[in-house]
Amino acid sequence: MSIRLLLADDQALVRGALAALLDLETDLTVVAEVGRGDEVVAAAMEHRPDVALLDVEMPGMDGIAATSALLEALPQTRVLIVTTFGRPGFLRKAMHAGATGFVVKDTPARQLADAVRRVHAGLRVVDPTLAADSLVSGESPLTDRETEVLRAAKAGAPVAAIAAELFLSAGTVRNHLSSAMGKTGGATRGESARIAESNGWL
Structure with missing residues (x-):
């Protein structure tokens, strides 16, 4: 059975490219695409995706807040953050919000498809460089x-x-x-x- 995907990215070209690449995989189907963080929950409620691929920086609501809102509405959906911003602090925030995976946008298509499958299977997928950076930079020292x-x-x-x-x-x-x-x-x-x-x- 095909894994149903929702894509959220405010850059239409990036979103279209991701959709085209993922749709090439026989076991993956993009069922919804949105360009704003505050459109994620409504689209997910309508299309019931198995996995949502969310960008971090989006208008309306960022990907971290959208993750929390989505998982509150549909706890069975898995979230994979796909972002240009490979900052360790974002990784920690995404995981706290309930995301199961975190990869950067220049991840090769095959690896991205594999990340989707692993997240769908309930496994945690994290970009290895980011994971290492996150451990090095640690929690925020600021009050x-x-x-x-x-x-x-x-x-x-x-x-x-x-x-x-x-x-x-x-x-x-x-x-x-x-x-x-x-x-x-x-x-x-x-x-x-x-x-x-x-x-x-x-």
Whole structure:
């Protein structure tokens, strides 16, 4: 019996290419395609896929949140995250959300099809390089408040604006930024935000 697939990716070309490649496999059938994270659950409820292949970065809702929402609605569906963003922090978040697999988009077609089959069989499939990176980078050293402040600082907002946005004093924001810079090793708050983001901590 054919394994039913749902594809979610905001890039139509990538989605189309994935669908064409996977449809070449005799035991795989793409039953639904969506371009937004907030369309995943409705499409899954309608088409009842066995495996959902979700991108991380999508409008409406990211792939991690879509994974949680999908598994809450249809717990028997397996989720395979297929992403350009091979960041170890994303891997941890995806696994916490309930994804069974995590591979990068440049995975060869045959390996991707095999990953789908293994995920469908209830096995965990993780890109080996990402798995190693994830162990090396570890959990985020940032507190929730430091993460919030650094996320706000990422866009380049001045301290006063961050303070107003988060209902904190300017001094408190500076303290959190200083602490976050110490933990990430960034020389500036912008660099700290980039380091934290590349590790998937933001």
